[in-house]
Amino acid sequence: MTTTSPILLTQPEIADLRKEFGRTSLMGKTIDSHINELQDFMRLPIDVPGHGEAGGYEHNRHKQNYTYMNLAGRLFLITEQQQYADFVIALLEEYADKYLTFDFHVQKNTNPTGRLFHQILNEHCWLLYTSLAYSCVAEVMTDAQQQRIKNRIFEPMLDMFTVKYAHDFDRIHNHGIWAVAAVGICGLAIGKREYLDMAVYGIEHNDSGGFLAQISQLFAPSGYYMEGPYYHRYAIRPTCLFAEVLHRHMPEVDIYNYKDKVIGNTVNALLSTAYPNGQFPALNDASRTMSITDMGVQVAVSVYSKHYGVDDNLLGMAKIQDRVWMHSCGLVLSRALEQAEQKASVGMPFWPSVELNEGPDGTHGAQGFIRMQDKKGDVSQLVMNYGQHGMGHGNFDTLGISFFNRGQEVLREYGFARWVNVEPKFGGRYLDENKSYARQTIAHNAVTVDEKCQNNFDVTRADSVHGMPHFFSVDSDVISGMSAFANQHYDGLSMQRSVFMLALDELESPLLIDLYRLAGEDEHQYDYSHQYEGQIIRTNFDYQSHQEVSTLGADNGYQHLWNIAGGKTSDTALVSWLQNNTYYTWLGTSSNDSSEVFFTRTGANDPSFNLRSEPAFIYRTHGKTSLLASVLETHGYFNEEFEQSVNARGKVTSIKVLGHDDVGSVVQIFTSNSLIVLMVCNQLTTATSQHRVTFNQINYQWTGHYAVDITAIKQEK
Known part of the structure; x- marks a missing residue:
């Protein structure tokens, strides 16, 4: 039988995690919650569906499959319960039966399609987590099972990512980070080291692509990620996972000190952007609901704790998250929190004011x-x-x-x-x-x-x-x-x-x-816009509410703004809301002679009700x-x-x-x-x-x- 070791855990680390099983520590609670989640999912029949709508059942089932395979692989190592390995192997066998029978996805957007998902990015995620799960259970698989999984899933995927879509593999983008991390981890899992080298240094090995190029160009010296916190928390997970892989399997890269400790800097930068309630500002394309409880941020906080040290803010962050990464990195943070709570209560994190420079050289x-x-x-x-x-x-x-x-x-x-x-x-x-x-x-x-x-x-x-x-x-x-x-x-x-x-x-x-x-x-028109939420309480100027509303303008976003009310102002204009x-x-x-205020609401020229109906006032x-x-x-x-x-x-x-x-x-x-x-x-x-x-x-x-x-x-x- 071919032996494959877990990529991210050693036997002593597994033994340490095993000791937390059943304890009330943060790691103990994390293990327990993952077991409950996994057991609930394992009660469902195994399903490897075909194509469906982006975000629909099929999409989400493939996502659930790789998520729970990843958890089951590590829980098999920690608990030594064969049921978790059997679950991973059964799902892999089902994918081996079906993967090559799927054509490339019928739905398309601006990104290349995969056989499972409408965009190849999601297939990168699937490969990364599934490869980690495979490395945890391969030792209890037969040679024939291992070979079948390699031949019918992993090798075709590696070929698709690095040959068919080679032009996209070295793209400097959050998609690129997922691509190189998935390929490198899969290469390790199936014993093809050349894919790890390709993932680190790029297809051409000329610094134009690969993981080192990604983290050098996407993250500024301050650690800020150019696409904003929403995409940062998404890119941080493969970044930290692959950094931990390189730390263990390519120590010569010295990844945690690379580019003036860019991995630590970028974790710090991400955390320091959050609002006091833990949510991230919706800079650039972004969800308004993403917060520090995101799993990628949990992984990042755990990695930072082990390799750069634990401070009061990280302890407070861990307490808010109420989970750690189920890994030896997370165990460091869990133990630090446990020791701190024995001495005193752990307070809320308070990140200091910070200016985060942008660009590869910070300019x-x-x-x-x-x-x-x-x-x-x-x-x-x-x-x-x-x-x-x-x-x-x-x-x-x-x-x-x-x-x-x-x-x-x-x-x-x-x-x-x-x-x-x-x-x-x-x-x-x-x-x-x-x-x-x-x-x-x-x-x-x-x-x-x-x-x-x-x-x-x-x-x-x-x-x-x-x-x-x-x-x-x-x-x-x-x-x-x-x-x-x-x-x-x-x-x-x-x-x-x-x-x-x-x-x-x-x-x-x-x-x-x-x-x-x-x-x-x-001469120009200046529209000084303020997006708010709530009810207008008072103003110090008279305004006219329009019984028949029209749009504020014809293009550049103005076509979506209903002109609800407006009025002329003089001297200081006042708008108060609750x-x-x-x-x-x-x-x-303003320094100009005249001005007026418009009260607007989004929703014009929106026949499918795609926009949220939100108010603003504009000082013109x-x-x-x-x-x-x-x-x-x-x-x-x-x-x-x-x-x-x-x-x-x-x-x-x-x-x-x-x-x-x-x-x-x-x-x-x-x-x-x-x-x-x-x-x-x-x-x-x-x-x-x-x-x-x-x-x-x-x-x-x-x-x-x-x-x-x-x-x-x-x-x-």
């Missing part, structure tokens, strides 16, 4: 994540995108922001237009509205110029430019801020956005301050070089059950643009008790540069990128 802009706690410990998080486009999944929203506090996203990201695995909705794939609305600039919290999308919705053009970081400052307990430029995203127009969180004793939560400057020689139990008040102004102004300035205050409490409403109006009363030019911008904010003057540099300078501007015969000077002056207002008795 293609960045993503900024600023966090600040209020007096009660609630964390506000401000996110700004000033990096690169994100390839085919990129959205056209450079300088877009999102804002989170009190357990909810306040200035919201729409995410993708897609109903995942809802087969009547185009098989759960990306809908046409993903391009016509969700990826358009107007769908984001940014400024849309002349009702056009950034880079004219041209992916090639968008991939060739990126944002330019100005400053990222989180050194003060009073104010933190970041600023960036986007000077190539609209023809003849440069843009700068500077956003801050300011902590004042009189305010319940940090105040969001937003300065958006656009510089050009021609989201769940919290009031939010936005005050905005016209001008040449213009500064749009706003604040967002979090305040009050509302409880319908107990009929309570506290501080529904907030304390910020106005914001005014005092002036702006190529040197700097100065704005003035009034609250009930304070006068705030914020001065921001509009030039790329250093933190020690001195600046001076004069507006309305008043001189303003400061050192560094920005300065804030807060003066108490005496209240009359």
Whole structure:
């Protein structure tokens, strides 16, 4: 009989995991929950279906089959119960009977098809997990069984991936990471080492493809993944699984130190993007529901713990996840949590503010994540995108922001237009509205110029430019801020956005301050969009509700926006809304003479109801070089059950643009008790540069990128 060892576990590691069986440790609970899940699935008849709709029964059954084969293989090693090996072998035998009888999938999208799935990516996933399962049970299979599985499943798949679809194998993309990881792991499982070499170094062995090229080009030095957190959590699983394989079977690569520890950096980067509730911001094409409990993130946290060390944040993360990877890496984290809980309670993770550079060498802009706690410990998080486009999944929203506090996203990201695995909705794939609305600039919290999308919705053009970081400052307990430029995203127009969180004793939560400057020689229409959720409470301007609604525009996402209401504004415009139990008040102004606010809702030109019906308000102004300035205050409490409403109006009363030019911008904010003057540099300078501007015969000077002056207002008795 041919002997095949488990690829990812040694006998001593298996023995250590066996000791956790039946314990109340995190690993013990993980093993127990996996056993219950697997037993439930094993009660079903074995089924290897043919083709079906993307996201339909057939698709999901193949996915379940490889998921539970992977679990059963490891549980066989840990529990030594033959039933788990028998389950894997029986399923493999069924696939061996049928796989080559399936033609290539009849459904197609932009990706090559497989024999099981409508896109080859899913077949890569199937091969990766099934190969791991096979390596766990091969020692109890006969030579004839092993050979049959190799001849009728694994070898045809390897040939398909590296010959038929060779052009796609070395593609630098999250699909490429799955491809190389699957091929390398399968090569090891069936004793064909040449496939492992191909997976690491590419088909041509010239650094243009393969795993090392993938992690070198897709992950920035900061670890940020160019397609955003949603695709990062998907790409992180094969990345960490294959890294662990290389650590064990190609130690000469020194994978955990490769490219300045890029594996550790990218795990850290992914975790540091999450909101305080664990959900990931929906940057680029993304689901709004993905969080740190995703299995790929669980694997990543476990791998990081073993190879880079455990800290309080990882312990808090593990407690939220309530599971670890069922592997020796996960055991390290489980034991660390157990020891920590014996000494004291483990708190919630609090990731510090961080700026994550983008691009292979870190020079293609960045993503900024600023966090600040209020007096009660609630964390506000401000996110700004000033990096690169994100390839085919990129959205056209450079300088877009999102804002989170009190357990909810306040200035919201729409995410993708897609109903995942809802087969009547185009098989759960990306809908046409993903391009016509969700990826358009107007769908984001940014400024849309002349009702056009950034880079004219041209992916090639968008991939060739990126944002330019100005400053990222989180050194003060009073104010933190970041600023960036986007000077190539609209023809003849440069843009700068500077956003801050300011902590004042009189305010319940940090105040969001937003300065958006656009510089050009021609007259433009500027639409300053805010995606929110909740009910409008009040405004300080009159508006007309339209009894017969029409669209706000004809193209670039505007065709999907119903123009619900609108009104002219003067000086400071105010819009206040209630989201769940919290009031939010936005005050905005500009350096231009006139402005108006439109209240919109998605759903126009959407005959199949593919878009979610969501509100937004758009502050519109016209001008040449213009500064749009706003604040967002979090305040009050509302409880319908107990009929309570506290501080529904907030304390910020106005914001005014005092002036702006190529040197700097100065704005003035009034609250009930304070006068705030914020001065921001509009030039790329250093933190020690001195600046001076004069507006309305008043001189303003400061050192560094920005300065804030807060003066108490005496209240009359």
